[in-house]
Amino acid sequence: MRHVEKRLITLTVNGENHELRVEPRKLLADALREDCRLTGTHVGCEHGVCGACTVLVDGKPVRSCLTYAIQMEGHEVATIESVASNGVLSPLQQALHEVHGLQCGFCTPGIVMTFEAFLKSNPAPSEEEIRDVLSGNLCRCTGYQNIVKAIQMAAVQMRRNADHVAA
Amino acid sequence: MKPAAFDYLRPSSLEEALQQLAAGGDRAKVIAGGQSLGPMLNMRLAMPSALIDLNDLTELAYVRDGGAFLSIGALTRHEQIAGSALVQARCPLLGQAAKTIGHYAIRQRGTLGGSLAHADPAAQFPLIAMTLGAEIEIARQGGSRRVPASAFFQSAMATALAPDEIIRCVHFPTISVNEGMSFQLFNRRHGDYAIVAVAATVALQDERVVHVRLGLSGVSAIPQSCDAMVRPLLGQLASAVWAADVARAVRAAVTPEDDAGITAVYRKELTEKLVQQALERALTRAKG
Numbered sequence: 001m002r003h004v005e006k007r008l009i010t011l012t013v014n015g016e017n018h019e020l021r022v023e024p025r026k027l028l029a030d031a032l033r034e035d036c037r038l039t040g041t042h043v044g045c046e047h048g049v050c051g052a053c054t055v056l057v058d059g060k061p062v063r064s065c066l067t068y069a070i071q072m073e074g075h076e077v078a079t080i081e082s083v084a085s086n087g088v089l090s091p092l093q094q095a096l097h098e099v100h101g102l103q104c105g106f107c108t109p110g111i112v113m114t115f116e117a118f119l120k121s122n123p124a125p126s127e128e129e130i131r132d133v134l135s136g137n138l139c140r141c142t143g144y145q146n147i148v149k150a151i152q153m154a155a156v157q158m159r160r161n162a163d164h165v166a167a
Numbered sequence: 168m169k170p171a172a173f174d175y176l177r178p179s180s181l182e183e184a185l186q187q188l189a190a191g192g193d194r195a196k197v198i199a200g201g202q203s204l205g206p207m208l209n210m211r212l213a214m215p216s217a218l219i220d221l222n223d224l225t226e227l228a229y230v231r232d233g234g235a236f237l238s239i240g241a242l243t244r245h246e247q248i249a250g251s252a253l254v255q256a257r258c259p260l261l262g263q264a265a266k267t268i269g270h271y272a273i274r275q276r277g278t279l280g281g282s283l284a285h286a287d288p289a290a291q292f293p294l295i296a297m298t299l300g301a302e303i304e305i306a307r308q309g310g311s312r313r314v315p316a317s318a319f320f321q322s323a324m325a326t327a328l329a330p331d332e333i334i335r336c337v338h339f340p341t342i343s344v345n346e347g348m349s350f351q352l353f354n355r356r357h358g359d360y361a362i363v364a365v366a367a368t369v370a371l372q373d374e375r376v377v378h379v380r381l382g383l384s385g386v387s388a389i390p391q392s393c394d395a396m397v398r399p400l401l402g403q404l405a406s407a408v409w410a411a412d413v414a415r416a417v418r419a420a421v422t423p424e425d426d427a428g429i430t431a432v433y434r435k436e437l438t439e440k441l442v443q444q445a446l447e448r449a450l451t452r453a454k455g
Contacts, residue, residue, distance in 0.1 A: 002216065004172040024175035024218070027209075046168060047206035054272050061272040066205030070175050071220055114272060135357040136270025 009073050013038065014082035024070045029053040031069035032079060040080035040109050044138070051137035054110035055079050061114045080109035083116060091161065092116060092154035101150035103141035111137045115151050123159055127152065170208035174217035181227065184333060185308045187219050193330040197221055199242055200277040202269065203285045227280070227335065230254055236302075237261075237341055241280025241334040245269075248279060257341040260299070260348040260366055264291040267350070270358045280334040286389070288323045289360040294390040295350075296320075298366040298382025299340045306335040313338075320389040346370045346378070347453030349445040353437050361385055362429060363437040367445040369405070371453050376405050381413075381442065386423040386434055393442075396420045405454070410446035414439045 006021040013036055020035045027046075032038045032055070044050035046065045053064040056078040064077075083090045089097065092115055102108045111134070118125070118133050125133075130151050134144060176191075178184035188195055196215035198204055199222065207213040221227070227242035230251045237258050239248065248254055249265035268274055268282075268291050282292040283303060296303070296316040303319045305312050305328060319327050328334070342348055352364035363385035370378035379397045384390040396417050403409050423434035 002172050004174055007175070023172060025170045025172055025208075027169070030169075046209050048202060048273065051270070051272065060275040062276055063202075063205070063272055065209065066201050066276070068175070068218075071177075071222065118271065132357070133271040136272050 009070055011072055013077045022069050026069045027065050028067045028069045028072055029064035038079050038081050042106050042109055052107050052110040054113045056113055056117055061117045080112055091157040095150040095153040099146050099150045101147045107137055107139045119155055119158055168209050171211055171214040173215055177220045179223055181224055184219055189308050189331045191217050197333055199281040202273050202277040236338045238336050238338050239279055240336045243279050245274035245277045258339050260350055261295050261339055263350045264295050284334055286320055286324050286326045288388055289385055293320055294364055294366055294382050294384040297390040297392055298380050302338045304335045305332045307332045323388040342368055347449040349448035351441045351445040363434055363441055365441040365445040367449045369449040369453050371405050374405055375402055386421040393417050405450050407447055410443050413446055414443035417442045
């Protein structure tokens with residue numbers, strides 16, 4: 001097999017710079033878990049289908065198994081570890097907790113990252129829009145109903161918080 | 168699985184990318200969104216010697232009004248096309264199709280040029296390009312050429328792109344305000360590739376159908392235009408009966424093959440149903 005030198009890259013994750021030596025073929029998901037020791041990002045299918053590894057790149061949800069760490073130089077990566085602040089869950093995390101929107105939790109980080117971004121760009125989605133977006137994240141425990149409910153609850157809470165800030 | 172080792176190049180201009188591609192020979196591969204190439208790399212179905220990453224070429228991400236056509240840069244993401252007011256106004260068929268590609272996260276990353284270059288027989292953008300008669304503008308070192316969609320797609324996953332060429336942009340003929348359009352697809356799970364998909368535009372005059380563009384994917388190795396099949400039925404009164412007649416004619420003309428899990432007759436059934444639905448919706452929209 002061909003040998004390719006490791007390269008020194010700077011990966012910006014959750015506002016922190018990480019200097020890493022990685023082969024170009026290193027998946028972003030693996031760099032996050034193995035090199036940055038941020039194991040909240042889960043790896044399911046490794047070909048873009050299951051959505052478990054979804055992180056944000058420059059604020060947009062991206063499959064970290066379909067991007068290579070070396071491609072992320074100059075971009076901002078955000079993982080599930082950045083969502084709660086000082087131990088306080090985000091409205092979406094809180095809602096998932098309250099209405100039993102997760103069971104084993106394997107798919108949850110990907111769902112949270114997807115909808116943290118989606119609810120910012122679409123603060124008042126219809127149930128149909130939520131289900132359309134949720135179709136990109138496979139969950140084998142819950143049957144999705146409570147995830148949809150949690151996202152609806154979170155959207156309401158986030159709009160209230162925004163109104164509160166505006167007022 | 169993990170990809171085999173590859174070198175990584177990150178050009179800052181199209182010129183530089185073309186140079187690197189020419190120097191890399193036929194084992195270097197360009198990567199844009201990576202939403203199709205990524206899985207192929209991870210499963211080692213593709214093992215290029217080097218990846219040439221086009222993601223810094225943001226000058227290739229745009230939607231421009233060119234009058235009779237919309238020019239869309241190769242690096243434009245599906246989500247930008249789906250959300251573009253200009254696409255919605257001038258070529259809504261394209262916007263509607265873009266909304267159905269993969270999933271939300273996939274659409275943030277996947278690109279128009281990548282989808283055409285990959286040429287999956289069930290993909291949305293090749294079908295729309297074929298239906299509307301788009302032209303694909305291709306760059307190579309020291310020049311460029313424009314290739315009509317009908318000559319660009321050669322077989323499943325095979326195009327007219329030479330190893331040293333990169334798609335620069337795509338020119339989509341626009342849809343006039345008195346035309347109705349519809350995009351219909353059927354798949355087993357939301358976000359999967361379509362088993363069969365149909366794109367249609369219709370124009371009416373004195374309640375008669377005077378112009379139709381009809382494209383179909385899922386029944387052949389590349390998307391096909393059904394305009395010739397529709398021609399004998401032009402000039403008739405716009406009605407559900409007309410839509411059903413066209414759908415039957417298209418069903419009779421297509422020749423899908425049996426494959427693992429999906430029979431040819433099932434694809435024919437889907438073709439008839441989806442063509443009928445697409446034409447009915449397009450007619451409703453054309454009647455405004």
